[in-house]
Every structure is written in structure tokens, then in C-alpha cells.
Amino acid sequence: xxxxxWSRLRRVSSRSCCxxxxxxxxxxxxxxxxxxxxxxxFCSVWLLLSVVELSPAQEPPLPETxxxxxxxxxxxxxxxxARRAAQVALHYLNTRHGSPFRVFGLQQVHKASAEDVEAxxxxxxxxxxxxxxxxxxxxxxxxxxxxxxxxxxxxxxxPDVKLRCEALQQINRTVQEEEAFYQKxxxxxxxxxxxxxxxxxxxxxxxxxxxxxxxxxxxxxxxxRESSENTEFNMVQMASVTQQExxxxxxxxxxxxxxxxxxxxxxxxxxxxxxxxxxxGVRVLQTEWQPRCPHATKPPN
Amino acid sequence: MTLARKFxxxxxxGLLVLxxxxxxxxxxxxxxxxxxxxxxxxxxxxxSLLKELSxxxxxGLDFWRExxxxxxxxxxxxxxxxxxAVRAFLGYNQIQYNVMIMDVQDLLDDEEREMVxxxxxxxxxxxxxxxxxxxxxxxxxxxDMLVAENSNLVSKIVIGQSYENRPLNVLKFSTGANRxxxxxxxxxxxxxxxxxxxxxxxxxxxxxxxxRDPVLTDILSNYDIFLEIATNPDGFxxxxxxxxxWRKTRKPNSGxxxxxxxxxxxxxxxxxxxxxxxxxxxxxxxxxSAHSEPEVKAIVDFVKSHGKLKAFVSIHSYSQMLLYPxxxxxxxxxxxxELHELARKAVTALQSLYNTRYTYGSIITTIYQAxxxxxxxxxxQGIKYSYTFELRxxxxxxxxxxxNQIVPTAEETWLALMxxxxxxxxxxx
Numbered sequence: 001x002x003x004x005x006w007s008r009l010r011r012v013s014s015r016s017c018c019x020x021x022x023x024x025x026x027x028x029x030x031x032x033x034x035x036x037x038x039x040x041x042f043c044s045v046w047l048l049l050s051v052v053e054l055s056p057a058q059e060p061p062l063p064e065t066x067x068x069x070x071x072x073x074x075x076x077x078x079x080x081x082a083r084r085a086a087q088v089a090l091h092y093l094n095t096r097h098g099s100p101f102r103v104f105g106l107q108q109v110h111k112a113s114a115e116d117v118e119a120x121x122x123x124x125x126x127x128x129x130x131x132x133x134x135x136x137x138x139x140x141x142x143x144x145x146x147x148x149x150x151x152x153x154x155x156x157x158x159p160d161v162k163l164r165c166e167a168l169q170q171i172n173r174t175v176q177e178e179e180a181f182y183q184k185x186x187x188x189x190x191x192x193x194x195x196x197x198x199x200x201x202x203x204x205x206x207x208x209x210x211x212x213x214x215x216x217x218x219x220x221x222x223x224x225r226e227s228s229e230n231t232e233f234n235m236v237q238m239a240s241v242t243q244q245e246x247x248x249x250x251x252x253x254x255x256x257x258x259x260x261x262x263x264x265x266x267x268x269x270x271x272x273x274x275x276x277x278x279x280x281g282v283r284v285l286q287t288e289w290q291p292r293c294p295h296a297t298k299p300p301n
Numbered sequence: 302m303t304l305a306r307k308f309x310x311x312x313x314x315g316l317l318v319l320x321x322x323x324x325x326x327x328x329x330x331x332x333x334x335x336x337x338x339x340x341x342x343x344x345x346x347x348x349s350l351l352k353e354l355s356x357x358x359x360x361g362l363d364f365w366r367e368x369x370x371x372x373x374x375x376x377x378x379x380x381x382x383x384x385x386a387v388r389a390f391l392g393y394n395q396i397q398y399n400v401m402i403m404d405v406q407d408l409l410d411d412e413e414r415e416m417v418x419x420x421x422x423x424x425x426x427x428x429x430x431x432x433x434x435x436x437x438x439x440x441x442x443x444x445d446m447l448v449a450e451n452s453n454l455v456s457k458i459v460i461g462q463s464y465e466n467r468p469l470n471v472l473k474f475s476t477g478a479n480r481x482x483x484x485x486x487x488x489x490x491x492x493x494x495x496x497x498x499x500x501x502x503x504x505x506x507x508x509x510x511x512x513r514d515p516v517l518t519d520i521l522s523n524y525d526i527f528l529e530i531a532t533n534p535d536g537f538x539x540x541x542x543x544x545x546x547w548r549k550t551r552k553p554n555s556g557x558x559x560x561x562x563x564x565x566x567x568x569x570x571x572x573x574x575x576x577x578x579x580x581x582x583x584x585x586x587x588x589x590s591a592h593s594e595p596e597v598k599a600i601v602d603f604v605k606s607h608g609k610l611k612a613f614v615s616i617h618s619y620s621q622m623l624l625y626p627x628x629x630x631x632x633x634x635x636x637x638x639e640l641h642e643l644a645r646k647a648v649t650a651l652q653s654l655y656n657t658r659y660t661y662g663s664i665i666t667t668i669y670q671a672x673x674x675x676x677x678x679x680x681x682q683g684i685k686y687s688y689t690f691e692l693r694x695x696x697x698x699x700x701x702x703x704x705n706q707i708v709p710t711a712e713e714t715w716l717a718l719m720x721x722x723x724x725x726x727x728x729x730x
Contacts, residue, residue: 078660079667105697108658133697200494200545201434202703234696236546258546260699262620263669265563265584267546293559293582 075112075124080263082112084232085124089146091224091233092161093130098217098282100181100210101174104130107141120152122229130165134174134213142167150229158225178278181210185243185251192243192253211241211253214282218274219257221284232262239269250275250283256290267292332409334381337402340391342371347396351375354390362387378405426450431502431711433704434494436541437467440531443501444470451508454521460529461599464552467534469599474507474526481609481729483520483722486529486600486616489564489675490548491536493618495692495702495710500530500616502711503718516719520726524611527603533564533596546700550594554581562588565617567597570677571629576670587673600675604682612686612725613679614718619699620668620691621659623648623717626680628664628671636685637663643686643724647717654713657693664689686725690714 075082086109093104111127126148129141144165151157185192197212198204204212215238223233237258244252252275259268273286342348351368354360360383365376379387391398402408423429426446435443448455454474461469487500507526510517520526531537535551549561559582566577569591573579577587592598604610625640627633634640644661651659664671668691676687693702693710702710 076662076666079662080669106695198698198701198703200540200701202698202701202706204703234699236699237701260696265548267584 072115072122073113075114077109077112077128080232081114081229082109082124082126084227084229085112085114085148085150086126086128086146087232088148088159088224088227089126089128089144089161089163090130091220091227092146092163093144093165094217094220095224095282096163097168098213098220099174099178099278100214100276101134101177103133103213103216104142105133107131117149122150122152124148124150134209156226156228159227161224175278177210182251182278186246186249188246190243193241194238195240197238197241212238214253214274214276215241215255215257217282218253218255218272218284219259219270221282222257222270222272222287223259230263234260234262236260236267244273247275250277250280332378332380332405334384335378335405336381336384336400337365337376337378337405338387338391338398339401340368340375340377340396340398342368342375342396344371347371347394350394350396354387360387376401426505426508429501429505431498431505432708434498434707435501437531437534437538440497440501441468441470443504444472444530447472447504447508454508454511455504458527460603461595463533463535463596464550464594465535465538467538469529469534469596470531471603472504472528472530474511474521474528476521480523480525481611482525482527482607483612483614483725484527484529484604484610484679485614485718486532486675488530488537489532489596489615490617491533491540492546492548492700493692494540494700495618495707496616497530497537498704498707499692499711499714500528502708503715504528504530506711506715516723520722523726524722526722527610529600532600535596536561548584549586550596552594554586554589557581559586562586562594564594564597565615565675566671566673567591567594568601568673568675568678570674570681571627571672574629574672576629576665576672585671591673601678604679604684610679610684611730612688612721613676613684614688614690614721615675616690616692616714618692618702619694619696621657621693621695622667622691623651623659623661624664624667624676624689624691625661626663626677626687628669628674628677631665634663634680640686640688643721644688646724647688647720650716650720651713654716655709657713659717685730686721688721690717 077083083106086106090104090106098104107129109126109128112124114122114124117123124147126146127143128146129143131141132139142165144163146164147162149160151159184190192211194208194211197208197215216235219235223235227233235257239256239258240254242254244254246252252273254271254273256269256271259270260266261268269290269292271288271290272284275283275285340351342351348368348371355362355364355368355377361380362383363378363380365378366374368375390396422442423446426443429443429446444457448457454476456473456475458471458473459468460471463469485500485503487503488497490496507517507521507528511521512518533550536547536549539547539551547561549563551561553560554562561581563577563585566585566587572591573587576585578585580586588594592601604613623644625634625637625644641662648659648661651657660667664674664677674689676689680687692714693706
């Protein structure tokens with residue numbers, strides 16, 4: 001079941017082009033500007049080609065998505081097109097600056113705009129604020145700006161993010177906690193393992209918080225890579241963490257995480273191997289999609 | 302001995318024991334073999350002796366009532382290891398005492414057992430614990446208790462049966478006959494646990510505030526309120542027994558090994574369009590036909606036969622949004638301007654409590670395109686004030702919202718609900 005759906009998630013971005021072509025023939029109010037006409041022609045051609053690709057597929061045709069009618073120009077900051085792009089920027093921010101004591105969450109999008117770019121993708125310009133979940137509600141908001149480019153390619157490829165956040169360098173206060181955490185778990189006899197963090201009732205012990213944050217940061221690598229204009233990912237649970245033998249002075253952790261995609265409402269499970277140290281930060285070494293029901297087969301990769 | 306017993310009523314004992322229990326819980330001590338002695342000094346000299354005794358730290362004496370004056374009894378918990386020494390001291394000095402509690406730990410164990418019993422089976426909705434997540438049995442007990450305690454105001458209606466034959470219970474809050482109504486449902490998506498938990502809180506809030514809060518009392522003088530807490534009971538039971546992340550109903554799908562239909566894609570509003578899935582193995586599977594799910598059909602039948610519902614609120618989580626129709630089409634709702642303005646007011650009220658940020662707008666622009674949704678259908682039936690909430694949070698914990706956020710979530714959401722209900726009451730149509 002998830003095989004079918006997973007490939008759907010990956011293909012949506014390319015099929016959205018096809019859908020745009022169909023949509024524009026129906027909409028009555030749309031002005032046909034030059035870039036739109038080029039887009040239409042391109043999409044019609046692509047549509048013809050993709051019919052050949054689509055016929056052997058087993059899953060049913062995708063529902064057409066309204067996202068494909070998304071406007072170019074200024075976007076409503078509280079609506080989903082801007083929010084999804086901001087979430088992508090946030091995943092990027094966490095891959096670069098997340099740690100066991102720092103995970104950023106989106107607070108608010110202030111301004112957003114989008115434009116189609118020559119290579120056939122869409123670029124979002126965003127102005128937004130983030131907060132550090134580790135510092136609780138007392139933490140200050142950080143102002144960021146980002147360019148998020150969603151490519152329009154036949155097979156899904158990761159969005160490209162350029163990000164600037166003010167005062168990022170100034171929040172170094174977690175150095176001591178990171179060192180202490182590192183020293184505690186780097187010795188060879190440390191063998192942390194846990195399941196279902198948080199549990200069904202939202203409980204999470206103090207001890208598990210840094211591991212949960214590491215899982216969230218590591219998951220951000222996957223969420224960033226898998227994102228498109230039609231997805232909106234969050235991590236719902238660290239299903240398990242198993243400490244592996246340390247390597248090259250890095251904490252080695254194997255995680256299984258549950259991700260939630262808002263538009264499709266699907267829960268997707270990934271296993272991943274990540275390393276962390278205060279100096280090198282989080283690195284993700286291996287990822288593996290895991291089916292959640294007995295009938296699913298692996299996605300075409 | 303009897304005099305002391307009388308004085309030591311069970312209430313007094315209970316209070317003191319609870320204190321010890323607290324100490325026990327937080328100090329992680331046990332009190333096996335410890336005894337509670339009540340000492341009666343007959344003169345100043347004996348009081349001095351007792352004061353000296355209290356200074357012997359190695360004895361570990363725990364005075365519940367210190368030696369002060371010979372007219373006042375002295376209560377002391379004596380640890381097991383000091384019993385012989387203390388009793389010898391008292392005997393030698395001819396100081397009178399009684400053993401009030403033979404073994405403190407035994408008493409604590411009894412109290413503990415009582416408390417556990419009390420936790421599992423609250424005796425009233427005042428005993429009920431609102432700060433934790435409950436299972437279906439607990440919710441149904443709550444419903445019955447609430448009705449029993451407030452039979453003038455509250456009744457239970459069973460609007461149908463789920464696929465697995467569970468009753469679909471709706472609480473009706475009514476102060477008179479033939480009134481127009483306001484509908485609230487929670488838990489249509491079973492994994493959204495903060496919604497059912499909030500529904501329980503709302504039910505209690507209504508009975509508490511009726512007769513006290515003038516706005517709510519006025520609303521109930523003119524409208525009935527209907528509240529369905531576990532709108533998808535089969536799914537909810539499944540989240541407890543098998544899969545915490547289950548969203549849909551539990552009806553099998555013919556020709557597929559995958560179970561369940563998304564009850565919020567199964568309504569006859571843009572049914573089958575973009576924004577729902579035709580694949581039974583997906584979370585947004587719309588079902589074989591509109592209203593195919595008994596959980597949905599029951600509400601449809603209720604709404605149609607009632608005929609006078611004026612507001613309809615369906616509650617979900619997560620995302621922190623207040624949404625109005627449509628989800629299946631980008632055509633704006635006829636009453637878009639009014640719905641938008643009311644949403645703004647409701648969200649402002651919500652935010653005033655804990656500064657929780659909500660966004661608001663139509664479903665299709667704000668969250669995503671969704672066809673066959675509840676409030677699109679109710680709106681098309683003529684229920685103008687049709688809204689969907691997405692409660693806390695915005696993705697940090699998502700469906701696994703910590704229980705300590707249940708009550709704050711319910712409290713702030715209630716302010717928004719009151720704004721919607723008040724507006725409905727002031728704008729009859």
C-alpha cells in the first residue's frame with residue numbers, strides 16, 4: 001500500500017506539470033501570459049510522453065491537486081504554499097544547525113512570493129521566524145530569509161535551499177550540554193536503546209529529549225530530500241533508537257522514525273544511521289524506507 | 302484508648318496518612334514496621350523529656366505533633382529500628398502513650414489501593430481526571446455519569462452504530478423543546494486524541510457554566526447543543542489496541558486487504574473529486590460511495606431529520622487552524638466574508654488565553670484541497686456556520702500531544718467555540 005503511495009509522493013511533482021496543462025484549459029479567469037503558454041506547450045508534450053510511462057503503472061491515477069494552480073507572485077503567508085516552502089527551509093536549517101540541544105520549529109511566515117524559473121522549477125522567496133524548541137516558550141524568535149527552489153524534473157529531486165538567519169552565531173549556549181551529553185555516551189560501554197518516544201500519551205523523559213532531538217535533526221535530512229510543493233512533513237515519533245559502536249569519535253545511532261505528511265495524511269517509516277559529535281554535528285550515513293504493512297513492496301528507487 | 306480512637310477519626314488519619322504518602326512518593330521511603338504513637342505527657346518535666354527525645358537524631362523520629370504543653374497530645378512516627386529504644390524510654394519515665402497505627406506502611410498500602418481504584422473508576426464527573434487521555438470505556442462511563450448528574454440539562458442520544466456495532470453516542474444539552482441546534486464533534490479521526498479529550502472537557506464545561514455564565518446560559522435558552530465525543534469509536538479502540546496512528550474507520554474494503562475509509566472524505570460534497578483517494582490502502586480513501594460509512598451516515602441522518610441545526614463544528618488535530626468551506630473547490634463560499642470575519646474573532650479569542658497562534662481561512666487555500674469533507678456537506682445543507690478546527694500543535698508532537706496540554710487546548714478552543722455559538726445566537730437565520 002505504501003509502495004504505491006510512496007511512488008505517488010515522489011511522482012506528484014512531475015505529474016503536477018501534467019495537471020497544470022489540464023487545469024488551464026478549464027479555468028476561465030486565468031490570463032494566458034507568455035510563460036504560461038510556454039508552460040502549457042511544455043506540459044502537453046510532457047503529458048504525451050508520460051502517457052507511455054504511465055500505462056504499465058498499477059496505482060490509480062493521481063487526483064489532481066490544486067497546488068498546481070498556485071499563484072505566482074506574492075503569496076498569502078498563512079496559506080499552505082508559503083508554509084510548505086518555509087517548512088522545507090526549516091528542514092534545511094535543522095540539518096545544518098540542529099543538535100541534541102537545538103531543534104528549530106516554524107513560528108510564522110511573514111512574507112512569501114513565488115516565481116517560475118527558466119529550468120522549469122518554482123522558486124519561493126520567504127521571510128519567516130523560527131524558535132528553538134529546546135529553549136521552550138521562553139526562547140527568542142530568530143528571523144530568517146530563504147530561497148527555496150523546487151525543481152520540475154521527471155523523477156523527484158530534492159529542493160534547493162539558500163538560507164540566511166540573523167543572530168544564528170550568537171546562540172552558542174548549548175556547548176556545555178553538548179559536551180556533557182557527548183562524554184556521557186561516547187564510552188564503549190554506552191548502549192542506549194529505547195522505543196516509542198514519545199509514547200502514545202505524549203510522554204517523553206528528560207533523558208530521552210536529546211535523543212529525540214537528534215532523531216528529529218537526522219529525520220530532517222530525509223524530510224528535506226523527499227519534500228516537494230505537495231508535501232508537508234513532520235516527525236511524529238522516534239519509533240526506536242539503538243546506539244551502535246562509536247566510530248571515529250562519533251556517536252553512532254540507528255533510528256527508526258515515523259514521518260507524517262500533511263496533505264496525504266500518510267505515516268511513513270524510515271530507518272536511518274546517523275553520527276553526531278559536538279564538532280561535526282549530525283551526519284546521516286544510511287537511510288532505508290520501511291513498509292508499514294505486510295503487502296507493501298519497496299518503492300522504485 | 303477509646304477516647305484517643307474517637308479523636309483519631311478516619312478523616313484525620315486519612316489526611317495525615319496522605320501527607321506521609323506524599324513524602325513516601327517523593328522521598329521514595331517505605332514505612333514498614335513503623336508505628337504511630339500518641340504520647341500524653343502529664344507535666345512540664347515529661348514535656349522536657351520528650352523534647353530531649355526529639356533531639357536524638359539517630360532515632361529518626363518524625364513528630365506529627367511536637368511536644369509543646371502537657372495538655373496537648375504528642376504524635377510521633379517511630380521508625381521500626383527505633384521502636385524498642387523509644388518504648389523503653391517512655392516506659393522507664395512512666396510517660397503514657399498509645400499505639401495509634403501498628404504499621405504505617407500497611408495503612409499507606411491500603412490508601413494506595415483505594416486511590417488506584419478511585420483513579421480507574423471515578424465516582425462522578427468531579428472525580429474524573431481531565432488531564433489524561435482516556436479509552437472508550439472510560440469515555441462512555443463519563444457520558445453516563447454526566448447525564449445522571451445533570452438529567453435536567455443533559456441526555457444521551459444514540460444516533461446509530463459503528464461498523465463494529467459500537468453505539469454512536471451524542472450528548473444533548475437542552476433546556477426546552479423544538480429548539481434550533483448547534484453541533485460539535487470530536488474524534489472523527491481516531492488518532493487525533495487531543496480532540497476526544499477536549500470533547501470530554503467541553504461536556505463538563507457546559508454543565509458547569511450553565512446557570513453561571515450568562516452568555517452560555519442565554520445560548521442554551523435558545524439553542525440545543527449536540528456533542529459527539531467519540532465520532533469514530535472503532536478507530537479509537539484500534540488506536541488503543543493496535544495502532545496509535547490509525548485514522549480511518551475499521552470497515553473492510555471488498556477486493557482489498559486494506560481496511561478503513563477516511564470519514565472526512567466520505568461526505569456527499571464534491572465526492573470523488575481531487576483531494577481524496579480511490580485507493581483503499583491510503584489514509585484519505587473516500588470509500589466506495591458517499592455516506593458508505595455508518596459513522597458518517599448516522600450524522601447525515603441526524604442532521605436531515607433534525608432540520609434546524611444552525612452551526613456545525615467538526616474538530617480535528619493538528620495544525621492550529623480554524624477553517625471554513627470549501628475544501629473541494631476553490632469557488633468561494635457564498636458567506637465567505639462573514640465566515641472569515643467570524644473566524645478572525647474566534648481565533649482572537651482563542652489566542653487571548655495562552656497566545657497560541659492559529660491561522661484561518663477556507664480549507665482549500667489554507668491547508669489543502671480535500672473533497673467529500675464534513676463541513677462542505679453541512680454547509681451545502683444550509684448550515685451556514687460550518688467550521689473545522691485543527692487543534693494543537695503545529696508538528697512538534699503532532700498526534701502525540703503531551704497530556705498536560707489537553708486542558709489548556711480545551712480551554713482556549715472553548716473560547717473560540719463560544720465566539721461561534723454566540724454569533725450564531727445573535728444572527729438567527
